[in-house]
Amino acid sequence: MINLRMSRMRRKEAIDGYLFIAPWIIGFVLWVAGPMIASIVLSFMQWDLLSDPTWAGVSNFTNLFQDRLVLVSLWNTAYYTFLSVPLELAAALGMALLLNQRIRFQSLFRTLFYIPSVMPAVAGAVLWLWILNPEVGLANSLLRLVGLPELQWLWSPTTSKPSFILMSLWGIGNPMVIFLAGLQGIPSALYDAAEIDGANAWQRFRAVTIPMLSPVILFNLVLGVIGSFQIFTGAYLLTNGGPAHSTLFSVLYLYRLGFEQFRMGYASAVAWLIFVIILFFTITQFYLAKSRVHYEGEVTG
Amino acid sequence: MSTDELTLSPPLDQEAIQLLGRRTRRRPAGFYIRRTFQYLVMVVISVISMIPLVWMVSTSLKEQGQVFAYPPVWIPDPVMWSNYAEALARAPLLRWLMNTSIITFLAIVGNVITSSMVAYGFARLRFPGRNFLFMLLLSTMMLPQIVTLIPRFILFKSLGWLDTFLPLVVPPFFGGGPFNIFLVRQFYLTIPTDLDDAARIDGASNWAIWWLILAPLSKPVLIAIGIFSFVYHWNDFLHPLIFLFSEDMKTLALGLRAFIDPLDASWQISMAASMFLLVPVIIIFFLGQRYFIEGVTVTGLKG
Numbered sequence: 001m002i003n004l005r006m007s008r009m010r011r012k013e014a015i016d017g018y019l020f021i022a023p024w025i026i027g028f029v030l031w032v033a034g035p036m037i038a039s040i041v042l043s044f045m046q047w048d049l050l051s052d053p054t055w056a057g058v059s060n061f062t063n064l065f066q067d068r069l070v071l072v073s074l075w076n077t078a079y080y081t082f083l084s085v086p087l088e089l090a091a092a093l094g095m096a097l098l099l100n101q102r103i104r105f106q107s108l109f110r111t112l113f114y115i116p117s118v119m120p121a122v123a124g125a126v127l128w129l130w131i132l133n134p135e136v137g138l139a140n141s142l143l144r145l146v147g148l149p150e151l152q153w154l155w156s157p158t159t160s161k162p163s164f165i166l167m168s169l170w171g172i173g174n175p176m177v178i179f180l181a182g183l184q185g186i187p188s189a190l191y192d193a194a195e196i197d198g199a200n201a202w203q204r205f206r207a208v209t210i211p212m213l214s215p216v217i218l219f220n221l222v223l224g225v226i227g228s229f230q231i232f233t234g235a236y237l238l239t240n241g242g243p244a245h246s247t248l249f250s251v252l253y254l255y256r257l258g259f260e261q262f263r264m265g266y267a268s269a270v271a272w273l274i275f276v277i278i279l280f281f282t283i284t285q286f287y288l289a290k291s292r293v294h295y296e297g298e299v300t301g
Numbered sequence: 302m303s304t305d306e307l308t309l310s311p312p313l314d315q316e317a318i319q320l321l322g323r324r325t326r327r328r329p330a331g332f333y334i335r336r337t338f339q340y341l342v343m344v345v346i347s348v349i350s351m352i353p354l355v356w357m358v359s360t361s362l363k364e365q366g367q368v369f370a371y372p373p374v375w376i377p378d379p380v381m382w383s384n385y386a387e388a389l390a391r392a393p394l395l396r397w398l399m400n401t402s403i404i405t406f407l408a409i410v411g412n413v414i415t416s417s418m419v420a421y422g423f424a425r426l427r428f429p430g431r432n433f434l435f436m437l438l439l440s441t442m443m444l445p446q447i448v449t450l451i452p453r454f455i456l457f458k459s460l461g462w463l464d465t466f467l468p469l470v471v472p473p474f475f476g477g478g479p480f481n482i483f484l485v486r487q488f489y490l491t492i493p494t495d496l497d498d499a500a501r502i503d504g505a506s507n508w509a510i511w512w513l514i515l516a517p518l519s520k521p522v523l524i525a526i527g528i529f530s531f532v533y534h535w536n537d538f539l540h541p542l543i544f545l546f547s548e549d550m551k552t553l554a555l556g557l558r559a560f561i562d563p564l565d566a567s568w569q570i571s572m573a574a575s576m577f578l579l580v581p582v583i584i585i586f587f588l589g590q591r592y593f594i595e596g597v598t599v600t601g602l603k604g
Contacts, residue, residue, distance in 0.1 A: 020426060
């Protein structure tokens with residue numbers, strides 16, 4: 001009897017559970033799973049949205065490997081990602097470490113450090129066009145001041161990608177706050193113990209901070225790579241891929257194929273290629289991190 | 302924060318006096334040198350963060366001739382409020398401001414309601430497949446959005462939703478974003494279930510417990526995700542670019558693109574126009590930064 005009642009309550013709870021998460025399930029089917037399947041199907045078709053779609057077999061995928069711009073855009077994106085993400089994380093961690101002290105005006109500094117991250121990309125674009133302007137910009141004025149040669153910044157293929165890396169460092173509030181959250185979760189007893197054992201600041205950082213923070217580092221690294229791989233707005237607004245395709249990043253190329261040339265099938269194939277590459281890097285990071293990431297009091301359930 | 306409390310409140314008992322004594326103990330000179338250096342670095346970072354903002358505001362009020370003056374002019378003289386009139390004359394900025402406000406408002410409502418609802422399901426109710434579904438939800442956080450962009454465009458096109466606000470405001474009502482759900486769930490987990498149990502004994506349904514008990518208690522995290530979605534939707538460029546075409550439907554972020562022209566020297570006008578986008582998001586951030594940042598910090602990130 002009791003069992004029966006329990007199971008009825010259980011069933012009611014389960015039904016409510018599904019109802020509560022229903023919005024997400026519907027959203028998942030409509031905006032994630034459905035489109036992903038559709039995207040696979042589309043990548044085997046040819047469709048300009050005007051005429052009917054036609055079956056294209058694997059031709060989109062064979063074209064992929066002959067398209068020089070696919071390779072160029074992937075190279076640009078990888079270059080950008082693998083230089084900007086480590087620098088961003090190092091800077092964000094440094095800023096979080098500065099904030100994670102018993103200091104005055106802590107919340108004011110935190111707010112100021114975060115400000116660039118709420119700057120809309122369009123406003124940021126106006127700003128960076130001025131800063132990096134070779135004739136009148138702030139960046140070259142500073143270089144002149146210290147006697148270094150001036151640079152063409154966004155307007156030269158050799159400095160255009162480094163310019164984007166520089167810009168990415170201005171706006172790392174999110175990883176910073178996440179690092180800060182991680183740092184605040186480290187029990188101070190660990191630092192006290194290390195200090196009693198005679199560990200200096202650097203040794204405490206190496207032996208306590210880094211291991212305790214490793215899950216957060218992995219989280220920021222994974223999301224950072226995924227985010228950087230999808231760089232779009234800045235490149236679209238500032239350089240539109242130029243000069244000489246040096247800032248043609250993958251998503252910018254995808255945008256052109258899909259929404260300027262309306263090659264929906266081919267664009268889907270490119271989207272899947274980018275997706276698989278990002279997935280590969282994500283899995284690699286988890287794999288490499290497996291033995292290096294320390295999870296405190298691992299509890300499952 | 303706690304240092305202030307300690308020094309401001311009068312020492313009431315022996316323990317406090319001892320603590321105070323410990324804190325005012327002479328520190329080695331190295332400590333003060335390190336601290337001074339630390340403040341110096343922090344001030345430099347703050348300046349790097351703020352200077353561009355200050356420069357944009359100042360430029361938006363400058364005369365054409367002062368924009369590229371060297372050395373730079375920081376306080377505009379005369380103050381050209383007419384730059385704003387000029388910006389308004391060049392583009393329907395107020396219309397775009399209204400569009401952006403409508404879209405952002407609806408998206409926030411959708412995100413906050415559905416993510417708190419879904420989070421309740423994951424935090425409080427047991428059902429078969431819950432852990433799997435939650436893992437699936439977390440893994441969508443790592444899904445690059447671009448892979449679904451083209452099919453979503455085609456879907457909205459076939460629904461006749463292109464060039465309306467629907468592609469931008471309907472999705473938040475279905476799911477509310479995996480990171481938001483995750484944050485609210487983490488917050489719910491910190492609230493003891495005693496309250497739920499008491500209400501349940503009194504005959505409250507799960508809907509009542511969610512809406513009347515947990516949602517009001519989780520105001521800080523709901524405000525945090527509200528601000529997250531404000532910043533995201535207010536600043537979003539890619540989605541309006543793909544889904545909105547006509548001049549009257551544009552958002553500010555999208556419309557402002559017309560003001561980005563390296564060949565046009567009237568930067569003061571571009572800056573004035575940018576202010577319509579920039580000022581609200583900065584104000585909202587300053588008002589809510591406590592929730593915004595602490596929503597992440599306090600909730601913690603442990604699964």
